[in-house]
Amino acid sequence: MNIGDKIRRLRIKNSLTQEELADRCELTKGFISQVERDLTSPSIATLVDILEGLGTNLKDFFNETTEEKIVFTKEDAFETDNEELKYILKWIIPNAQKNQMEPILIELESGGNTKEDFPHEGEEFGYVINGSIYLHLGKEKHKVKKDECFYFKANSNHYISNAGKTKARVIWVSTPPSF
Numbered sequence: 182m183n184i185g186d187k188i189r190r191l192r193i194k195n196s197l198t199q200e201e202l203a204d205r206c207e208l209t210k211g212f213i214s215q216v217e218r219d220l221t222s223p224s225i226a227t228l229v230d231i232l233e234g235l236g237t238n239l240k241d242f243f244n245e246t247t248e249e250k251i252v253f254t255k256e257d258a259f260e261t262d263n264e265e266l267k268y269i270l271k272w273i274i275p276n277a278q279k280n281q282m283e284p285i286l287i288e289l290e291s292g293g294n295t296k297e298d299f300p301h302e303g304e305e306f307g308y309v310i311n312g313s314i315y316l317h318l319g320k321e322k323h324k325v326k327k328d329e330c331f332y333f334k335a336n337s338n339h340y341i342s343n344a345g346k347t348k349a350r351v352i353w354v355s356t357p358p359s360f
Contacts, residue, residue: 183219184216184219184222184228185216185217185218185219185220186217186219187242188213188216188217188231188235189217191235191237191242192213192217192235195235195236197234197235199213199214199217202231202234202235205233205234206227206230206231206233206234207230208227208230208231213231216231225239253273253274253275257273257274257275258271258272258273258275258286259271259272259275260272263296266293266294266295266296267289267290267291267292267293267294267343268287268288268289268290268293268294268295269287269288270285270286270287270295271285271286271287271288272285273285273286277358278358279358280358281356281357281358282354282355282356282357282358283354283355283356283357283358283359284352284353284354285352285353285354285355286350286351286352286353287341287349287350287351287353288348288349288350289312289314289341289342289343289348289349289350289351290343290348291343291344291345291346291347291348292343292344293342293343294340294341294342294343295340295341295342296340297317297338297339297340298335298338298339298340298359299338300335300336300337300338301335301357301359302335302357303334303335303355303356303357303359304332304333304334304335304355304356305331305332305333305335305339305353305354305355305356306330306331306332306353306354307325307330307331307332307341307351307352307353307354308329308330308351308352309325309326309327309328309329309330309349309350309351310327310350310351310352311327311347311348311349311350312327312343312345312347312348312349312350313325313326313327313343313345313349314341314342314343314345314349314351315341315342315343315344316331316333316339316341317338317339317340317341317342318333318337318338318339319337319338319339325341335355335359341353
C-alpha cells in the first residue's frame with residue numbers, strides 16, 4: 182500500500198490543503214508534503230494524528246476494499262425458468278440480495294404469472310418493456326402496458342400476470358431484496 186498517496190487522496194477528498202491538514206495535526210506543511218511523497222514515514226502515533234485530522238482511523242485506512250462493480254453484462258445474469266407458471270426470471274445484478282434494492286428482468290409468456298409475494302417492508306417498482314401485464318395488489322388489479330410503470334408499497338399480497346397474446350418483459354425492482 183502506498184500510504185503517502187492514500188493520505189494525499191484523502192486530504193484532497195476532504196478539500197484540505199497540506200497546511201490545513203498540518204495545522205489540524207500540529208505538524209508542519211513540509212512534513213505532510215514529505216509523507217505524501219513517501220519521502221518519510223510517520224510514526225504510528227503521528228499517523229493516527231494525521232488520520233484523525235482526515236476524519237478516519239487506522240482500521241478504516243488500512244481496510245482494503247475491493248472495487249465495486251458498476252457495469253454488468255448479460256453474462257453476469259443468473260436465470261431461472263418456471264415452466265409451470267410460464268415465466269423466466271433473470272437476476273440481472275449478481276448477488277443483489279446484499280444491496281438495498283434488487284432489480285430483476287421477468288419474461289412472462291401469454292397466460293403466465295409470477296408467484297404471489299406476501300406483504301413485506303419496502304417498496305416495488307416495475308417498468309414494462311414489451312407487452313402488457315396485470316399487477317395484482319391484494320384484491321385490486323391494474324393493467325400496465327408497454328412503456329408504463331408501476332410503483333407501490335409492498336403492504337399487501339402482490340404478483341403480475343400476462344393475459345395478453347404476446348410475451349411480456351418487465352424490469353422489476355424490489356427494496357429490500359425479496360426475489
